[in-house]
Amino acid sequence: MNEVPPYVKDLAEQRADARAERDHATADALRDEIEAEGWLVRDTADGFELIPRPPFEVWPTVGSVPETGGRATGRAGEAGEEATRTPKAPDRDVSADSGKIAEAADPARRPERLGDQEAGRVAETQAAPEQQPEGSELVGRSDELGGDAERMVSSQLLWDASLSVSRLDESITPPAEVAEAEAAPPTVTVGLVVDGWPDDLRECVRALVARTEVKILALDLGNMDGAGTVLNELVQEFPRRVEAWHVAETPHWRGGTAGWGESRTKLLRLDTADVHVVMETSTILDGDAITPLVGELKDDVTGAGWRGVNPREGGHEWVDAAPGEVRGLLGHLFAVRREAALAAGGFPADARYYRNADLEFSLTLPGTLVALGKDLPVHQERHRGYHDVDPGYRDRESRRTYDRVLGLLRAP
Known part of the structure; x- marks a missing residue:
């Protein structure tokens, strides 16, 4: 393992002092100086840690990733000196095409x-x-x-x-x-939050590439377990299919500060496709499970997923739903009209952890939600986001989010 030079440690300590004094300009300058020496400083609950700088562009936080209308200036292996760490205003890219035929004729x-x-x-x-x-x-x-x-x-x-x-x-x-042009199928992007477990990521992406024609947009949070490095390798292996952003900020559910809702909304805003697919890296396609979901997005249907749930009376319990119309879609795999999701405000900003946040998001969407159920060619490996997270944290954050879910259910 690489040993951190003493002068780099000294720079990191100076940066920690500047952050404590809320001198953000000095802290940013010191961070850049540390990076120039070949290291990344990552903030933790106990202070900071220093890791060797990887061979791809890394942004400090999820919020600092620039929303460039879909072109990744921070794309793995392609970042240049012109890349900026100053976040831009969200590019909502909302447009209507209903008048194109009349205009052309x-x-x-x-x-x-x-x-x-x-x-x-x-x-x-x-x-x-x-x-x-x-x-x-x-x-x-x-x-x-x-x-x-x-x-x-x-x-x-x-x-x-x-x-x-x-x-x-x-x-x-x-x-x-x-x-x-009017008959062209909708464009589709699968959004992945990469929070560790590189073997899961590799299997998930390769199944998507082999069994669909969709684009894959991934946000790597802190290169946990080397998953960001594997993501970079997948970008090199499938450059026309996989696009990646990397941040130094680590996921909240693994001791960091990057929230699930914030990360998911960032992917949504970086995307420019008609349909945005939410998928976890523990979800593996056995066939083309994306096309059937996208095919359901017609008339007033704004979201279609693999597994759906409905609340019992009072809202304190949700149960698995039969295929058809549902109140909630689970975050393992579902497709949503991107413009509808943006119009609803994106994913819940206060959701630091995924559990129940998928229900909260579902309840904010307009229109109808449907689930296709067990006939969809897909399966789930070990659900790391649930089983490999501290149980105390999982229960605490789940309850915190569910209070907002109850509020939405009871709203007139």
Whole structure:
């Protein structure tokens, strides 16, 4: 194991003093100096620890990751000096496409297209007389008119009439490329919070790559157990499919400060797809389980998941639901319309731990939620987020979140 040089330890202690005095500018400058020496300083409940700087860009906290509309300037293996640690305002990227076909079919709003078509017809007429528009042979070709003004006027009137018929046909029939664009399937991204257990991460990502065509967007919290390093390897192995962000901040459920709700909302805002899929690394696909979920997102359905639950009377207990409409979706695997999730405010900001936070998020979504149940080709390995977390912490944070769930259930 690499031994930390004494002068780096001294810099880290100076930074800890600056943080205690709330001198954030000095603390940030010292952090950068430590990084320049090849080390990362990570804050812990007992103070700090120093780890060797990995071969990828690492941002200090979840909140510092810049929301760049989907392009990861902090992408593993691609970060440059231009990357900034100053967070930008959320890029909500909310737009409506309902008027695209009408706009594309309106000749008055597409003058360049009509001009191109008319110029093409003129060029075709000059290059290939035998392919002139039907009716032009009634008055003869322009080079045969010999300056006859009356015949030239007649020819022009017939030519204009043929063009107007073609333009009328264009205005009624949308161009083929517009119809194809309207019928295009929604784009989909799977969001993963990486909080350790690298073997689980590797199996989860490789199953996604092998059995679907979705993009994968991952947020690594503190390179726990070397999971961030494995994530970087997966980015190199599948550069067109996997995109990664790394932060030094560690997950709250493992003794750090990064909350589940904050991390999930960051992934949601970094995404630009139509559909955002929430998935845990302990969830493994046995087939394409994503397409059926996305297929349910029609009409007023805003979320579709693997496992659904419903509350009993009074709301103090939730039970597994049969396939169909449900009140809550469990965070093992579910798909949501990204714009609807953003409009609802994202994931609960006060949720430091996942348990019950998925229910809280479900209750804030508009529209209908559905679950597909056991027929979906997916299974779960050991649920680390539950079984490998301190039981006292798990119960305390679960109750804390559930108080908010009860409030939502009882709201008018």
